[in-house]
Amino acid sequence: MELDLVRELNWRAWPPRLPEQPIFYPVLDEDYALRIARDWNVRHDGAGFVTRFEVETEFVRRYPVRQAGGRTILELWVPAGELDEFNAHIVGEIEVVHAFRPG
Numbered sequence: 001m002e003l004d005l006v007r008e009l010n011w012r013a014w015p016p017r018l019p020e021q022p023i024f025y026p027v028l029d030e031d032y033a034l035r036i037a038r039d040w041n042v043r044h045d046g047a048g049f050v051t052r053f054e055v056e057t058e059f060v061r062r063y064p065v066r067q068a069g070g071r072t073i074l075e076l077w078v079p080a081g082e083l084d085e086f087n088a089h090i091v092g093e094i095e096v097v098h099a100f101r102p103g
Contacts (some may be wrong), residue, residue, distance in 0.1 A: 003096070010081050011094045013087035017080035024083050027055075027075040028065060030097075038100045050098035059089040 005015035015022060027033045030050065037048030063076040078086050 001044040001045070001047070005036060005049075006051075006094055012090060014083060014094075022080050024078040024080060024086070025068075025075045026078070028076065029072045032073050034098060042100050042102055046065060046102065048100040049096050051094050052097045054091040055086065056089040056091060059086075 002015060006013070009015065014024060027036065030052075033050045037050045041048030060076070063078055066074060066075050066077050068075050
C-alpha cells in the first residue's frame with residue numbers, strides 16, 4: 001500500500017509512481033479527498049486515507065491548479081518524472097488526517 005511506502009520514507013516523501021501512473025495528483029480540497037478515500041479507496045483497496053502536507057509556495061506555483069470536475073474538485077498535476085523534486089520541497093511531514101476501513 002502506498003501509505004506503507006510513505007511511512008518507509010519517514011513521512012517526508014511520496015514514493016515513485018507506478019508505470020501506469022504518469023501523474024501524481026495531490027487533491028486540494030479536503031471534502032473531495034474524503035470522498036475519494038471513503039467512497040472509492042475503501043471499496044477498491046480495502047482502506048482509504050486522507051493525508052495533509054505542505055509544499056513550498058514558490059515551488060508549487062509551477063503546477064497549475066486543475067479542476068477535475070465540480071468547482072471544489074481541484075488537483076495539482078505533477079509529472080511522475082518531477083516527483084523527486086516535488087518531494088524535496090515538502091515542508092515537514094506528510095500526516096494522515098482521516099482513515100476509513102470497511103464496515
